[in-house]
């Protein structure tokens with residue numbers, strides 16, 4: 001469904017992505033793990049052109065694009081097929097929760113307003129915010145804001161949703177509600193590419209786990225392969241650091 | 252000559268000064284109509300570091316900010332007729348340059364200086380809207396134009412509004428310098444009336460009153476508008 005080939009990206013002299021390949025099948029949840037600075041965010045941002053890669057190719061089903069020299073039209077087409085959930089939510093501050101969710105439908109896709117409102121309300125219901133349609137972001141907790149962010153992505157009915165550390169800006173007690181929502185939409189068959197440090201989510205929900213370090217994919221496999229029997233030394237070191245001492249892995 | 256104020260003159264001249272208000276407001280409105288869009292576009296060239304235009308705006312802003320408006324008025328009032336004369340002679344047009352209504356010079360000078368001020372106002376306002384707002388709008392499939400119109404500009408405007416208000420009030424006050432090019436605005440009209448009987452104190456009092464009323468009304472209008480735009484920030488949970 002989504003195939004990425006050989007992405008390269010540098011910021012100045014700093015080479016961040018050094019040739020990353022990635023394949024995601026329809027309905028799969030793929031989790032990317034990796035230490036800070038390994039290029040996870042940059043990878044996601046290159047996929048929907050928030051950042052322009054230096055080279056690389058992407059195939060979304062039928063649609064093939066060059067990640068460096070895509071035309072405006074291709075970029076627009078890809079953004080219509082993807083949705084992005086940001087670490088810092090990035091809800092539109094001047095719009096209510098419902099308007100946040102419907103903005104992309106009404107302005108971006110010309111869906112009639114009444115229809116868009118119906119879709120938007122359904123999406124907000126799904127993330128448990130039926131009573132917050134008319135709240136502005138400034139009136140919502142971090143967890144609620146991120147759930148609106150997820151509803152905004154879901155409402156677009158994209159081929160894939162890209163999540164960039166959706167819970168790492170949240171207070172610990174709010175992480176659970178967001179993860180629950182993500183699990184629910186994963187169970188509905190949504191294709192998801194998720195960067196996260198939540199090992200439990202990777203373990204319970206991911207079909208495949210990718211470990212990135214230094215701008216390359218070091219290792220990938222099922223959660224069992226990565227967590228229980230990692231092959232690469234770098235993977236083992238990373239897991240040792242992020243998993244608690246007595247962490248045992250059940251699957 | 253009476254000692255004390257000439258009250259009849261004070262009242263009469265108040266209405267003379269008032270009759271200059273339409274010209275003052277007309278010049279202000281034209282200057283704003285030019286400066287708001289132009290200032291915004293040039294602010295964008297600065298934020299996005301568009302080559303050449305960015306440098307142009309920078310030089311333009313420091314030029315205008317570094318010179319008194321009265322000097323800008325003298326320059327335009329003295330040089331534009333010369334340029335026009337040269338042009339009309341070259342093409343044999345039969346236009347009487349010195350019959351041109353001074354309001355045209357006022358339009359040029361005040362549009363020019365207000366644009367420079369609004370470039371800076373919009374630049375700082377735009378930089379308060381986080382990049383994530385634009386990116387989120389792009390990510391849900393809005394074009395850049397839609398993203399600016401629906402998301403970025405409404406938020407920047409709320410931040411810019413108090414400064415736009417200040418710029419407008421300053422502009423209204425600055426048009427009083429239009430007397431230097433015989434613009435028939437508030438100050439000139441009242442001063443001309445005072446010339447007859449040397450009632451300058453009364454005339455200045457009237458000018459003072461008219462500007463204070465005008466500027467207070469404008470400020471009040473901006474406050475109301477700002478309150479409406481800000482509704483998404485004021486609401487409390």
Ligand SMILES: Nc1ncnc2c1ncn2[C@@H]1O[C@H](COP(=O)(O)OP(=O)(O)OP(=O)(O)O)[C@@H](O)[C@H]1O
Nearest residue numbers: 011012016034035036037038039040041042043165
């Ligand atoms: N716009 C930019 N300009 C310059 N350098 C950048 C830019 N964006 C990211 N970088 C650099 O690229 C490197 C990789 O960043 P990236 O955000 O992709 O890492 P990450 O794996 O997402 O890390 P984290 O877990 O901390 O989010 C970092 O060293 C960062 O400083």
Ligand SMILES: [Mg+2]
Nearest residue numbers: 040041042165
């Ligand atoms: Mg990151």
